[in-house]
Amino acid sequence: MPSVTPLSAYEDVQDTFAADVKGIANQQNLGNVFTASCRYLSKLKTVELRSLVSNKEYFAFADGKKVSRAVNKRLFLREPTEWDVFCRAIAAKKAQDLDAETITRIVYSVAVSFFCYIDLTKDGDQKTPGTFFEYLIGHLFAWRLDVNPKTRLAVLNLDMAATLPTDFVFDLGPNRAKFHLPIKVSTRERVIQVWAHQRVLDGVYGTGRFIGTPVILTETKTDKKKREVIEICLPDQWRIYQMHIAQLKRIYYLDVPAAYSKLNDVFPALIVKPFGHFFAEADTLPT
């Protein structure tokens, strides 16, 4: 389908998403977005960025005067066929044949290739990338857990009948695990919301009933004039939140920030991993 643009493929995802989040239609439409985005980017030049993050290299796509967000060189694949390999592996329950690193790179590339397309064709559009990332991660979570998410939960109380709007939550059934899945392109100072929502779920349904597993793309920030990339991290604040607000089980990143990966080694337990690990460990997370 050579006439498919990344945006029209994205609109197909919008149309199909909610009807069956884990369904094959979403899988195919997400693959179409990746294919169309790779085709668009293949005609563009790239510019090197100066990475101030140790052991990471970044570049950007450029179209005329416009420059895209930073792209992690090691993580980015321009191979649309990789999505199909990944999909077949998941479908055959063989995701464990693909190592976590490979899965992380594929999912990172699907997201970032579309984001770069939006950066270069729209002005200041933050909403479309954010929504696309929710579709992508929401679908993958649903597919792996084989259950569709909810975004509202009933709150039982003595004298009010309210529903609580939430990020995606996945209920695997009576006496089985429930997942709380916030999805963010980046967090900065807004991250405290993730812990606060977990606290509300703990309070309303019992501590530990929902397993908190936020998925975040990256914390990079690009200075477009200087063409420099930094990561904005607040690790000491995260430790305070994990001690005093609520406990998150995992924090998954596609591009794990250096400062946060160090949290795996200190108190409190705050496990930050590349998202690809979710596929191998999903069944053991509740234990």
Added chain:
Amino acid sequence: MPSVTPLSAYEDVQDTFAADVKGIANQQNLGNVFTASCRYLSKLKTVELRSLVSNKEYFAFADGKKVSRAVNKRLFLREPTEWDVFCRAIAAKKAQDLDAETITRIVYSVAVSFFCYIDLTKDGDQKTPGTFFEYLIGHLFAWRLDVNPKTRLAVLNLDMAATLPTDFVFDLGPNRAKFHLPIKVSTRERVIQVWAHQRVLDGVYGTGRFIGTPVILTETKTDKKKREVIEICLPDQWRIYQMHIAQLKRIYYLDVPAAYSKLNDVFPALIVKPFGHFFAEADTLPT
């Protein structure tokens, strides 16, 4: 000083603010912003807005095709001299001679007159109004409590020496009250941050050590095409936060939303009041 513009007066506040938050220089400079904003607005036309909020009327200022945010008709005063009356009353510790309603109207007018100036002279500038509102409310709190605020607190812990960035906090001294003052032009879904920060303070310093008293301007939203004003409120979510995240002592508004004032009558205790009441009740809030 006829050459003073609202923006140059605002820049004076920026220059003086941090050196002595409760100081007389801030009081005078804030008054200059109000005077200059009233002078600017006096030359403009107003347009009626259709209020979908019961018992409230709103209008907007217009300059050519540009239309300002919604202004509450009952609360808005165009009398720069009112600021001086208010300042003299506070200085003479006679704020109780001014009723809470009058104080609320004066503070509302200082904020909103400057916001309308920014709406009509800048494009999409949300930051300047937000910062000005922090200056205005931060100064008034400091002045009334007679102590300057901090925005960082040391976190004592077994194996980390971190500081916690906070909203304004006011420490009245050993064994006396401490206030936690988040300041927002409006909150929408970001309000959960206020409860989460209170939870962190409760966890680190002991429950009840900091009295949480956020000050918010309004929750109105204007549909500029239809010229309609609504209030966006989430009262059931507020009740859940107050039960499950932390307890706020007061939530002060300049323009109290109808749906939130009803929270005064139901469980849990969640007291929402016009900001003017703070000046009379500040000394008794800790009890």
